[in-house]
Amino acid sequence: GVVAINGTLDEALANKINEIYVEVIIAANVDEKALAVFEGKKRIKIFTQESPFLIRSFDKYDFKHIDGGFVYQNSDEVGEDELKNAKLMSQREASKEELKDLEIAMKIAAFTKSNNVVYV
Structure with missing residues (x-):
């Protein structure tokens, strides 16, 4: 699945998202603790508003x-x-x-x- 967030992906939200099947996360911002939650998932892709792939x-x-x-x-x-x-x-x-x-x-x-x- 794909999750798009109009805000910051923080650790608490990352833990909730981690409970479901997700392939792509798009967020305005992502903090370091949130990235650590998904460290073990090799196939997940996380994009922020500065990502050139979103232009x-x-x-x-x-x-x-x-x-x-x-x-x-x-x-x-x-x-x-x-x-x-x-x-x-x-x-x-x-x-x-x-x-x-x-x-x-x-x-x-x-x-x-x-x-x-x-x-x-």
């Missing part, structure tokens, strides 16, 4: 190779005004904090290349 290409188009050709499509992206233009489908409006969480969740989902569940 997204700003190409507007995406090419996928398939047998006999390729698929050409627009890249997934979350526009600046996407939440502002969203239509209310429930009885109450979302709070500012909920809208912030939704924006984070939408960006994670847009950049994920497989099925995902985002819990913010």
Whole structure:
């Protein structure tokens, strides 16, 4: 699985994450004690916001190779005004904090290349 954290991965959170199957952790920051928790796991990958592997290409188009050709499509992206233009489908409006969480969740989902569940 993949875990993305909009904050610091500390030792307490690392111990909780270590209880489940995880292949990739993405966090804003990681402290040294948290890294020590995962020291014995050789296949786990931990990225921080400074990681060059997380820099997204700003190409507007995406090419996928398939047998006999390729698929050409627009890249997934979350526009600046996407939440502002969203239509209310429930009885109450979302709070500012909920809208912030939704924006984070939408960006994670847009950049994920497989099925995902985002819990913010």
